[in-house]
Amino acid sequence: MLLLDPFTLYFLLMATLLLLSLLLLLIGHIYRQERSLRLWGLSGLLGVGGVLLLMARDVLSPWLGVVAANSLLFCSLAGTWLGIAEFQQRPLPWRLAGLLCGGCSLLWVLLLFHGDTGLRALLYGPIYLLFAGLALHELFRQPQHWQRGSYRLVGAIILLLMLSYTYRTYFMLQHPVHNPLHNTGLPLQQLLASLLEFAKTLGLLYLVFERMQQRLQQLAMQDALTGLHNRRAFEQQATAALQHDGHHRHALLVMDLDLFKRINDGHGHQAGDAALQHFAGLLAAQLPAGSISGRLGGEEFVALLRDTSSSQAWQVAEAIRSQLAANWIGLPDKPVFQVTTSIGLAMRQHGQQTLAALYHDADMALYDAKQRGRNQVCSSQPLVAVPALA
Ligand SMILES: Nc1nc2c(ncn2[C@@H]2O[C@H](COP(=O)(O)OP(=O)(O)OP(=O)(O)O)[C@@H](O)[C@H]2O)c(=O)[nH]1
Secondary structure, eight states: OOOOOOOHHHHHHHHHHHHHHHHHHHHHHHSTTTTHHHHHHHHHHHHHHHHHHHHHGGSSSIIIIIIIIHHHHHHHHHHHHHHHHHHOOOOOOOOHHHHHHHHHHHHHHHHHHHHHHHHHHHHHHHHHHHHHHHHHHHSSSSSSGGGOHHHHHHHHHHHHHHHHHEEEEEEEEHSOOOOTOOOSSHHHHHHHHHHHHHHHHHHHHHHHHHHHHHHHHHHHHBBBBSSSSSSSHHHHHHHHHHHHHHTTTTEEEEETTTTTHHHHHHHOOHHHHHHHHHHHHHHHSSSSTTTEEEEEETTTTEEEOOOOHHHHHHHHHHHHHHHHHHBBBBBSSOBBOOOOOOEEEEEEETTTTOHHHHHHHHHHHHHHHHTSSSEEEETTTTOOOOOOOO
């Protein structure tokens, strides 16, 4: 078996981190909306550059090696933190990051003059801990992120990194005059820290992909105009609800805006869109909590009212109808107009009734409402029209 010494492993890790950083920059270039990826890619490049400079300090001048390398490493830490702030869609604390990096580098230079390695070591740990702490703070700014497994995983990796930096400080204090290249203890710690940095970058990448997937899922399930569920999402959620609460009474409302073609023709397509959005807002305000609503297409909407009686469902439908009829809709600099809706209501008769069967009953009731002159609610059982409230 090929056994690699810690240094070879360390160099291999650095090479992998370099490739990963380049990959992040490439993906960040393709998915331009994810600027955090580019910041993390840059942070990785700075980190690798800093380590290489540190290692080459015997060849280059110690000044260049130590001062430039540490400055790059501080900027790399700031890059991770800025990337997380960007990922959380917060204004980037550029100035603060610049001030911190500049301040840390300056302190480092001053301590070089002082020549006390112990003091430098004491400064080293807190700077790393500060940047890791800022990254953690940004990651868990929203309390709901504590509930998310992926966030907790990245948080745990950053905590381990903080432990590793603390140990590094302790080690440097114990061995004040050391050369990291020829010391036996430090490379192992450096190996561990690099592995954790690597894991952290992968974890952050995972967070971005998770969010991209959520966005795609949202796009696939949401009606773009109204923000309501689209047909597929409504069918999925309503079917699950019917299966889950089999013994409860549910009501289905199928709603179709009246003579919508006239609104489009008379006021323009934009006004028609505004009417659809207005109606979606009305549904959100009038439907009881726990209801599932959606836009099936065109000017047809649907809502499943869970655990409700027929009189409650009737009242909700009637409130939606009368509120819509009572409101004027308008666009800036355009004449206002009114729109009405016809609604078909069906109550679930028994536990086995499917969504398709329920929809069929409600659709028949809607047809009846249209036939009776529109702007009214009709129920499938018994199939009668009930006088409008207003
Ligand atoms: N503005 C706008 N119009 C849409 C959209 N989707 C469908 N429509 C229009 O909605 C109209 C539906 O017309 P019809 O199916 O004839 O129904 P209606 O005029 O509402 O008549 P009734 O249903 O019988 O009351 C058509 O003119 C479609 O072009 C949309 O997303 N935005």
